[in-house]
Amino acid sequence: MxxxxxxxxxxxxxxxxxxxxxxxxxxxxxxxxxxxxxxxxxxxxxxxxxxxxxxxxxxxxxNVNITVGEYLHYWLENYAKTNTKPKTFAEYEKIVKTHLQPSLGHIKLYELRSIQLQNYYKVKLIGLTAQSVTHHHRVLSKALNDAIDWEFIDKNVAKGAKPPKPAKREMNSYSVEQLNLLLKTAKDRTPVFYPIIYAAAHTGMRKSELIGLNWKNVDFFNQRIYIRQTITEANGKYFFNSIPKNEKPRGIKLTAELLKLLEKLKEEHDKQKEILGDYFNPYNLVFCNSKGNIMAPSEISRALKRALKAANLPDIRFHDLRHSHATILLQANVHPKIVSARLGHSKIQVTMDIYSHMTDSIEGIAVDTLDTLLE
Structure with missing residues (x-):
């Protein structure tokens, strides 16, 4: 003390x-x-x-006359910028400058109270999800904890506020017939984004993994792709994220049809390179837009929505293609360990927890098998 x-x-x-x-x-x-x-x-x-x-x-x-807005600027520069990853910093900066400073910035730091934060959450819920508002709470709470360490204040008032509880996201998945209809429709309605939608259904890869996939990580001979980086977007900027050096890159076996699609796509890219030179697809990405630039996550989602509407299919998120991939494999009695490896889960238990709703159907297959084998 x-x-x-x-x-x-x-x-x-x-x-x-x-x-x-x-x-x-x-x-x-x-x-x-x-x-x-x-x-x-x-x-x-x-x-x-x-x-x-x-x-x-x-x-x-x-009792220093520093405001919440001034302190948050100080916190971004003296903590967040040097102690977090660039993508994380960009997210923190967006939350601070777009939301926290405009709403709470005028209040003296030592006069900030829990009830003011509670009112802030209530107002923000009008236009934002509970998940987003909860993230605001976490950022502010961290900043106020650091303010205590720096002796600007004695108490973190965020601990007295009650952020909204995010609703658990519903997981949706398509049947084989629905998925095939989607892929057929996407090929006609959104040809530029068709390859990445097709790859998501055939591999179960995350959007960031697909956006960041580089041609040098596609092994045509062994029919495998390796995930060594992701590309994410925050605050209008793109971030290249390499997997830690001590982690083995995840390899995914390609289906025969996806292999054909990638071979054709590589030929198209090579022809574009011959015409436009290094200006086309400078990052050598497998999936890029028509100009050879990084595919924006929002553009991919909008392309999927157009295909869904044209096919008259139930609305799903791009991430649900990953769920569909896993569900179809589990329903086909593929061992969960194989499914877990394709999805890149750290443990098989993670896969089993996420797809626990599949337990009854998998057990049903097992019982049917026993019926054919045992008298």
Whole structure:
């Protein structure tokens, strides 16, 4: 605790000294004050004075006229920018500048109260999802915890506020017939985005994995693709994310039809390269837009919606193609470990928990098999 201790005598010099903690500096490092005197009485008097100075400094910091908006700017520059990944920082910056600062920025930091945050959540829920508002709460709570460490405030008022509880996202999946109809329709209605939609259905890959897939990670000879990077988007910027060096890249065996599609797509890209040179598809991506640029996640989702509408199919998210891939394999009695490996889950238990609704149908297949084998 800052400002504790009692004068002690140095056995070598015979002088009396004290050491008190004076809090933390702007970088979060602990600071101390140490002074020595000829007598114990002098040390005690000086220590009492130093303690009072420390306490006064703490009180001054509590009442400093910094606003929430000014502090959040300070937090972004002094913590988030140097301690988080670029994509995370971009997300934090967007939340702070687009939402937190405009709504709460005018309030003095030491005057911020839990009820103000509660009202903020209520207003934001009018236009945002509970998931988004909860993310705002987490960012603000982290920033206020750091404000305590830097001794701007003594209490994190976000802990007294109650953020909305996000609803569990419903998982949808298509049958084989529905998925085939979607792929046929997508080929006609959205030919540029058809390959990535087709690949999602045939591999179960995530959108970020598909967007980031590079041609050098496609092994045509062994009919496999390897996931070594993802591309994500935040705050209008793209981020290339490599898998950690200590992790083995995930390999996925290609279906015969997907292999044919990729071979044809590679030929088309090579022809475009001959005409346009390195200006076309500079990142050598497997899936790119007609200009050879990175496919925007929002563009992919809109293309899927157009195909769904044209096929008169129930609405699903792009991520549900991944769920459809897994569900179809499990229904076909493919071992969950194989499914788990294709999806890139860390453990087979993750797969079983997500697709627990498939347990009854899988068990039914097992029982049917036993009926044919045992008398």
């Amino acid at each position: 800052a400002g504790t201790g009692y004068p002690k005598q140095d056995k070598k010099t015979g002088k009396w000294y004290f050491v008190i903690e004076a809090g933390k500096d702007s970088n979060g490092k602990r600071t101390r004050k140490k002074r020595s005197f000829e007598t114990k009485k002098e040390a005690k008097m000086a220590m009492a004075k130093a303690l009072l100075e420390v306490q006064n400094n703490r009180d001054t910091k509590k």
